[in-house]
Amino acid sequence: MNEALALSYRDALNAMSLQGPRRIHAIAAAMTEDLSISVDDDNLRAYLLAAGPDDPLRRHFAVRLATWDAAEDGAWIGDTEPNTTERRAHVIQLLGVNDKTAQVLLDRFPIVSTDDVVIDGDWAPWYTERLRQDKNFYWEHYSDHLLNNRGFSGPAVAGLDASTTKVIERLADPAAQERYQSKGLVVGYVQSGKTANFTGVIAKAIDAGYRLIIVLTGSTDLLRAQTQRRLDMELVGRENLLRGISEVDTEAFDYHSDRDWLDGKFVQHCIRPSDAGRPDIVRLTTRDFDYRSLQQGISALDFERPDRTKPMYDPANLAGSNARLVVVKKNGPVLAKLVKDLGKITTRLADIPALIVDDESDQASPNTSNPKKWVQDQKERTTINKRIGELMALLHRCQYVGYTATPFANVFIDPTDAEDIFPSDFLISLSRPIGYMGAADFQDLDADFSDRPLSFGTSNVKAHVRKLSDDQDDESRLEEAIDAFVLTGAIKLYRETHGNGKFRHHTMLVHHAMQRAVHSEKAEDVRAAWRRGGYYSADCLDRLRKLFEEDLAPVAHAIAPKDLMPANFEELRDHIAEAVRRIGRSGDPVIVVNSDKSLENEEIDFDGRAVWRILVGGNSLARGFTVEGLTVSYYRRMTKQQDTLMQMGRWFGFRPHYRDLVRLYIDPALHAAFEASCRDEEHFRAELKQYSDPVDGEKQITPAQIPPLVAQHLSWLKPTATNKMYNAELAERRSPGMAVEPRGWPASATSKQANTNSFKPLLDAANAYVRLHGAIPNEEESATSCSWDYHAWIGRVTHETLLKAIRSLDLVPTDALTPDLRWLLSLTGEQIDGWVVVLPQQKGTGTLRRILGHEPISVFVRRRLKTDYYSAISELAHRRPIELIKRGHAEIGEEAARLVGERSGTILIYPVVDRIESDSIQDSVPGTMGGELKPSDVTLAFHLVAPRTAVGRDKRLVLFTTRVVSQRNVAIVDKS
Structure with a gap:
């Protein structure tokens, strides 16, 4: 009965996909022929409460509710806004379920909002809800595949639906008479699922009428083949792949021995799409072969046109023509062949709705030629940029969408250059996916451990990062890294045995340099370390036991208590033997992955077989390519470009059931560079959102x-x-109600002294020692209550006094505050009536010092990145009262109420000294407790927030x- 009940409700949800939520019990009753089934609130509620997360009905509910929550148009939505409690209440009302069932639906499927940010110009709406419902063949099959085979959650699929729609609706209508080329950029995170996003965009584009899809995949064969397979498996599907070819034909069919093909994991459309009035997808490239000049008069590129009296873009012709898919790497000669062949086809190129998806669009695609070498009034273009320009020039109805995690090269393209690829129409910054492990997860951004212990549970760095020596030739920790690789493999096997995840691949990455000669040298070093490890005897057990008990086990218990861990090392011994056997199965634990064919390198094939190996490589593994099962990284390659650095972070991505096992061995300078890159990225995304x-x-x-x-x-x-x-x-x-917190402070004694002296009027004003305590009530803007309780020296200064202090500061760069100062200087008494000065105090007394004659105040220890940049300044607990001050509320502490006006700003001042490598925080603070601290020994850094009333007349923020x-x-x- 339960199965029949679930099927009736699944059919009801599918039926409602066209017209929105309706009375679900009535529709479910109409969908079943079993009259003995009672479709009502009690039975539906009981089923959902008992169903596990992988239950098909539960997954269908998750997708449908998340989709309705996020819907931006449709006759049923009324005046409700997406992803709000009002929208969910409206959906529940339309479904006709009672209050108890509504609560179960909210508990099981909470409202999930997306933080995608869109910067765009004007565009004409055409991709309506009706069109999406009528033409969703490939999208529906793709989303079902993600849900049922890839393990995507319902909210994740609904979020992908929403973000891909944001892209498609900003492209040109493929059936419109007027030609229009749009250019856009989608910014994700490194290894965060950008391929899933552009696969969804391609699915919707083909459904909507685009008939030529060109996917540019980076510059390596590895990445091109990986992208081709993903598209073939998840979008093209079995029926389009076979097209009259026998799947046992070892020469004509590229997936005859693919494990996922044999296991039935490729998308199945159940019919040939053209038999159902949908376009077939014709591949012009395969997994093994990039684009080649086509034979037989390039007929494969010529498009069907059932009604020869009408142009290709006419709906009648779009409905009767197949889509062509080309997956090509960014290689000049290969792209030249494609351009040449397109020029030969009989269909008018100007009439073909086409889409170029440029993966890793910041690599090779932008024009980086030197303007000094250009002929007058004629730009010289780099090869790939020129070929993309030629494609856009040939295909007048071609849309360009770039995908990248590092967008800086793209946004620095000249937007006035019509032939270039500047995203002139839109830029979409995707929200960070749930379960993603990125750069911030290997840093302690804004963390302060002065009043709490540094532990595996409180510090990302302590949990995941193992620092190497600055000496590039010191490989003393390589053996430890390999030990960690063996142990983490054993723990994966233990978890898999007990039903806690499945781990087909288990890999380690060693990356020193881009030069291929270095790869061979480092591969020999790794092999030698493997031999010294003694993994085939009992010699290694004491060493592995120590690493397990002091590192892997306590980290797992601290940050992943829900994932299984052996109670002791003895439970792991058999799994260690199996891990060693898998890693050394071929007789060589190492695979060198680069473009040097002369080395007879073993091919890396994650699709055809399980890979338990140590990968040594450079550029082939540095961008775009997904290293499956990557758990331990040993990384030493330096670069001076932020985008290149972030793209080499192959340890970013999704690590289900082994997030706690991930280890990064890296030298301190590189780790600091990743932290700065992470802050650059966060700053950029925050600015876009703001x-x-x-x-x-x-x-x-x-x-x-x-x-x-x-x-x-x-x-x-x-x-x-x-x-x-x-x-x-x-x-x-302009930042009313938002923080301004400079972190670039010079390290020289002269600059420190000048900066400290500038703050004397503010320190003199902060002469009241008070207890700040309070909370932001739930009914305020904050969704949850947030409280604070600490002591501080506080006072109040005029707007002019604060401006005089910060205008004289010496920062890095020197103009860091210039845009903010221009705004602050423009404020009048109607917008701001003064500033509350707060010097937060720590709980302990060991860091108290006198500064410029002030009573002893807390000095804060902070770490510098290189010489001129602090990794953090303010602390969250100290910032919480500002949420009330900026709204004109005075309830931040009884003694402080008199200082807060209706239009008060706040400045938190932190006396900061540089951290010395020591176990004791106090060791970093010069002088004796309560003694005078020289101005040249301290930096008075700050966190400044103006009131919400400090808004310009035109209300613009930039x-x-x-x-x-x-x-x-x-x-x-x-x-x-």
Whole structure:
């Protein structure tokens, strides 16, 4: 009965996909022929309460509810906003379930909102709800595959549906008479599922009428083959792949021995799509072969046109033609063949709705030629950029969508260059996926351990990062890294045996340099370390036991208590033997992965077999390519470009049931560079989010104004390689109610002394020692109650006094505060009535010092990245009262109420000294307890928040000007 009940409700949910939520019990009753089934609230509620997370009905409910929650149009939505409690209440009302069932639905399927950020220009809506419902053949099969075979949750599929729709609706209508080319950029995170996103975009594009899909996949055969297989498996499907070919034909069919093909994991459409009036997908490339010049008069590229009297883009012809799919790497000769063949087909190229998806679009695609070498009025273009331009010139109805996790090279492209690929129409910043492990998970961003212990449970660095020596030739920890690789493999086997996850692949990455000669040398070092490890005897057990008991077991207990862990080392011994057997099965634990064919390197094949090996490589493993099962990384390759550095972080990604086992062996300078890169990325995303909301119906920024928002936190780590400079400059940044916290502070004694002296009026004003305590009630904007309780020295200064102090500061870079100061200088008494000065105090007394004659105050120890940048300044607990102050509320502590006005700003001041490598925080603070601290020994850093009333008359948050005034209309200028 339960199975029949579940089937009736699944059919009801599928029926409601077209017209939105309806009375679910009535529809479910109409869907079943078994009259003995009672479809009502009690039975539905009992089923959902008993069902596990992988239950088909539960997954269907998750997708449908998340989709309805996020819907932006449709006749049924009324006046409710997406992803709100009002929208869910409206859905529940339309479903006709009672309050008890509604609560179960909310508990099992909570409302999930997306943080995708869109910066765009004007666009004409065409991708309506009706069109999406009528033409969803490939999207429906793809989303079902993600849900049933890839382990995606219902909210994840619904989120993908929403984000891919944001892309498609900003492209041109493929059936429109007017030609239009849109160019956009989708920004994700490294190894975060961008392929899943652009596969969904391609599915919807084909459903909507696009008939030529060109996927550019980076510059390596490895990445191209991996992308081709993903698309073949999850989108193209069995029926399109076979097309008259025998699946046992070892020469004509590329998946005859593929494990997932044999296990039935490729998408099945159940019919040939064209038999159901849907387009077939014709592949012009295969997993093993990139694009080649087509034979037989390139007929494979010529498009069917049932009605020869009408253009190709006419709906009648789009419905009767098949889609062509080309997956090609960014290689000049290969792309030249494609351009040449397109020029030969009989169908008018200008009439073909086409889509170029450029994966890793910041690599090779932008034009990086030197403007000094251009002929007058004629730009010289790099090869791949030129080929993409030629494709866009041939295909007048071609849309371009770039995908990247490191967008800086793309946003620095000249937006006035019509032939280039600047995302002039839209930029979409995808939200961080649930379960993703990224750069921030290997850093302790903004963490302070002065009043709490540094432990595996509180520190990402302590849990996952193992520091190497600065000496590049010191490989003393390589053997420990290999020990960790063996142990983590054994723990995976233990978990798999007990039903806690499945682990087909288990890999370790060793990355020293891009040079192929170095790969061979390091591979021999790894092999030698493996032999010294003694893994085939009992010699290694004491060493492995120590690493297990001191590292892997306590980390797992601290951060992953739900994942199984052996009670003791003895339970792991048999699994260690099996892990060693798998790693050394071929007689060589190492695979060298690079482009050197002369080395007779073993091919890396995650699709055809389980891989339990140590991978040594460079560029082939540095961008885009997914290293399956990666658990231990030993990384030493330095670069001075932020985007290149982040792309080499292969340890980012999804690590289900083994997140706690991930280890990164890296030297301190590289780890600091990753932290700065992470902050650059977070700053960029935060700026996009802050300025994405329209003001009075007007867009605050357009894609052309994005480059000035790119930050650079380390002077030697550039956002991207460029020999040009963007001509726009951020003139004024307004941040009412938002934080301004400079972190670039010079380390020289002279600058420190000058900066400290600038703050004397503020320190003098903070002469009251009080207890700050309170909470933000739930009914306020904060969704959850947040409280604080600490002591502080506080006071109040005028707006003019604060401006005088911060205007004289010496920062890194020197103009770091210029856009903020322009805004602060413009504020009047109607917008701000003064500033509350707060010097937070720590609980202990060991760091108390006198500064500029003030009573002893807490000194905070912070770590610098290189010499001029602090990794963190303020602390969350100290920032919480600001949430009330900026709204004009005075309930931050009884004694402080008199200082807070209706229009008060807040400045938290932190006396900061540099951390010394020591177990004791106090060791880093100069002088004796309560003694005087010289101004040249301390940096008075701050966290500043203006009140919400400090809004400009035009309500805009950001303004731009031009660097080279004589070239106001030129977007890019030569640095010289």
